[in-house]
Amino acid sequence: MVTLTIDGKEVTVPQGTTILEAARSVDIRIPTLCYHDRLNPIGSCRMCVVEIEGYTHPMAACTTPVDDGIEVVTSSERLTRIRQDSLKLILVNHPLDCPVCDKGGECLLQDLTFEFGIDQLEYQAAKVERDSQYASPLIRYWPDRCIMCLRCVTACQEIKGIGAISIAGDGYGAQVVTVDADKCQSCGECLQVCPTGALTEDLSRYKGRTWLIERVPTTCTYCGCGCQLELNVQNDRIIAVTTKDGVGINKGSLCVKGRFGYEFVNSDERLTKPLIKRDGKFEEASWDEALDLVAEKFSAIKGEYGPGAIGGLTSARCTNEENYLFQKFMRAAIGTNNVDHCARL
Amino acid sequence: MADGKILTINMGPHHPATHGVLRLVLELDGETIVKVTPHIGHLHRGIEKLAENMNYQQVIPLTDRFDYTAASLNNLGYCTAVEKLLGIEVPKRAQYIRVIMSELARIMGHHLWIGSHALDIGAMTVVFYAFRDREMIMNMVEEVSGYRLTPSYMRVGGLARDITPEFIKCLREFIKWFPTAVAGYNTLLTDNIIWRKRTMDIGVISAEEAVNYGLTGPSLRGSGVPYDLRKVKPYSSYDDFDFKVPVGAKGDVYDRYLVRMEEFIQSLNIIEQALENLPEGPVNVDNPLIFNPQIDDVQKDISALIRRFKIQCQGPVIPEGEIYHAVEGSKGELGFYLVGDGSESPYRMKVRSPCFILVSALEKLMLGHMIADAIAIIGSIDIVLGEIDR
Incomplete structure (x- = not known):
């Protein structure tokens, strides 16, 4: 066990714990962007920087393991400035998409930008316009909105063990690409972890906004696994399926059927009345008629064979x-x- | 009645002289009032509860509907209360414009009071002159805010927009004209023998009793207590202006009338000073967590867009804490008790309505008077049911 001080609070945690986990264990909040509970620390966003007594440079709390006796400061003027600058650099190339972005309203980047009171960008960068593309037929990738946090790539690798996507290019040209389209199962794990609207579900694109939809928790009916999911309902229609991180047996994962197989619910082609085949053609019938017919046939087969x-x-x-x-x-x-x-x- | 039987009659809620949907159950011995039971709640809209599910900026139009005769004063009370909770101060220019709008609202409220009060007692002419001048203010309010009665012109953190040159032009004309208009009202009423007979020694309340009942505003000052929040606890730069607090002597209907007549002039005085010394500068506080960025920035800067998106869709976040802040409304001390819980909407908003407390003193004022005087007394305390019921 290691004892350290975070913001004047003494914390004792096992060796190997990161500073971020230690802080969270005593309810000290360190802002994070690329860090995700289910993934190994990525350390790409620099939001979680903390000051450690005796170190000249601030350290990323998510990747730095604790050490005995260190004194950690999680918020100071200097740290706020560093965090603000990190956000500003991320925002430099971000498109003005919030009003049309499906993630608008539940976007981590928006939350942090608002929280840190960034009201003007001092930095300018040449705008690189890139078209959105399909990561898979069901998932659309918007390179402009991508903040290169690498959550999706890590999730594909670590949670699913597939590795269908990776980063290609460098600098401003860097983007997430599908390495092997055959490997991708369209499970949507990358969608689930994406903190911004860089990966959106293409079935429910532009259908509803987060504050207008009602999220109804339910159990997936596709198989016996019993994954917990949330139906996003707007005007009595399911417009998307999401799931909460850390809830149920699936803990935030879904398969392609659970996440994308909902359109049948509101399909016009669903049968609402029983049909009976007469003279080679299906005709609508009442339930009494249909059940009588089935009972009659069953009895006949049972009697004969x-x-x-x-x-x-x-x-x-x-x-x-x-x-x-x-x-x-x-x-x-x-x-x-x-x-x-x-x-x- | 000759046999000493008590007659119970119902006055309101559809009576034109109850100034709204107030219902009074009067018990009469002959023509003398022996008991008064006010029934309120006909205009209850649950505004305090509604506010709990709105963000702080969305509450502002609701506050217009308290005392709708002087809506800007309610906006001022609410906005300054939230700002106090946030610990921010709006720029000086915004404070001065707020003062101008509030004092215009006070004059508007008093216009409605003098018009209906005189009409109730039988002096029909006054209402036409009062509404002629009220119309001038309405037009000015429309010029800056787009609305006439319920402007919602103020915002938490400043104003919806700056005032226009057209507004300033109209305001100068109004300042020039208004003393003549007030002299006109005086000619019609102050020395009018019928008016004096109907109002003097009617509904008397002593200074001590008025304080004990919790009366505020002109109704308290009519009894001789110089209690005016603009002087006692200045807010929104009121201490920059030089003005008098008129008080009455006896505390009857006539004294309350005189106090309000003088307030016309004092309010105009404040407006004039504010307009002449109007500082330059922005009208909104420069705080990215509270106020929308400029629309030009929104169209080219992502951080401004995000800020606007968050403020519009979610609303500014107000820290935990509670605050009581009161302003001098046109009817009295209009107080807002706000509890913030660190979210976008108030955990609780309680409004200290001056009219609610004035109604509680109705019985004291009316007992022993003739039924016809009930009308004069209701008019003299100047109640608005939108504020009593909320």
Whole structure:
């Protein structure tokens, strides 16, 4: 165990802890931009700089491990100026997109810019206009909005273990590129960790703003895993699916189906009435008619070939209760043990 | 009545002389009032509660709807209270313009008072002259803010925009003209024998009683207490101006009338001084956390755009703390008690409404008088139901 002082507060943490984690353990807030709980420290944004007694240069709290007896100062005039300057440098090339950006209102860069009271940029840079491109068919990448925090690249590598994206180019020309398009599963892990609007979901682009939507927490129905997700609902329509970091079994991750497979909910092509095939064509029918027909056919098959001729396949998207009822029906009403389900979708 | 039976009659809420939707249940012995029960709440809109779900700038239009006869004064009270909570001071120019707008609002409020008060007692002419001059102010308010009755011209941290040359021109004309107009009101009422008979020795309240009831504003000063927040606890540069606080002697309806008549002149006096000494400079505080950047910057500077985006969509964040701040409204001490919890909306906003307290003194003022005097007394305390019910 190592004991150090942060802002005059004595903290004892295990060896190897970073200063940032030590500060957070005693509720001292150090502003961060590229740091993400689920990722190894990246150390690209310089927002978390702290002063350590005896060191001439400020150190990044997210990457510096604690040492016995050091005295850390997390906020001072000098640090604020450094943080402001870091933000200003990030903002130099940022496009004037807030009014149309999907992230506007829940953007970490906006929050920090506002918090540090940056009202004017003294720096100028030649504007480099770059078109947005598709990282995958479902994810759009906006190079202009990208602040090069490397969260997406790290998440793809560390959380998913895929490494489909990486950084190409240097200086102002640097951008995130897809290294191997075949590897990308469109899981959206990069979307989840992106602090700005550099990576946006292309299904729900421009559909709603963060303060107008209602986030309804629910459980994903695609497989038995039971990931926690939030349906972004605006005017009774699902316009996006997000998830909260650190919530549920998935802790902020989703797969391509969970994150992007929601459009069926409001699809016009969904069946709302049962159909019966008559003379080779489907015709709308009432539930009574349809159920009578099914019961009649089942009885006929059971009478002719016995209950073993009937099998039931249910779905992993149904709830436990529904699946229980289904197997009960097969066993008790039909009298067969031929019950199975599709395991996954 | 001859047999000594008590007659209970209902006055309002649709009565034109109750100055809004005030309902009084009067109990009469003959024509003499023996009991008064005010019923309020007909105009309740839950403004204090609404404010808890709005950001600090969005509350300003709500404050217009307290005392809508003098809306700018409410804006001033609210904005200065929030600024006090934030610990910021607006530029001198903004303070002076605020003073001009507030004093114009006070004159507007008094115009409505003198018009309806005289009309209630039977002097019909006054209202036409009062509204003729009120119209001049309305036009000026429209010139700077775009609205006539509910300007919402002030902002936390300054003003919506600077005043225009056209406004200054109109204001100079008004300053030149207004003393003549006030002399006109005086001719119609002050020495009018009917007016004097209807108002003198009616609704008397002594200085001590007035203080005990918590009366403020002209109704308190009519009883001889020189309590005016602009002098006692100056805000928004009021200590820069030289003006008198008129007081009455007896505390009857006529004294309260005289106090307000003199306030016309004193308010005009303050406006004149503020206009002549109007400093140059910005009208908004230079604080990126509070105030919107210039629109030109927003269109080319990302940090200004973000700042505008955050201020518009989220609102300025006010630190934790509580504050009570009061200004001299046209009816009395208009106080705002604000609790900030470090978010964008007030945790609690309580308004100390002068009219609410004036209504509580109605029974004291009315007991023993004739029913016809009830009208004169309601007019003399100058209540606005928008502020009582909120």
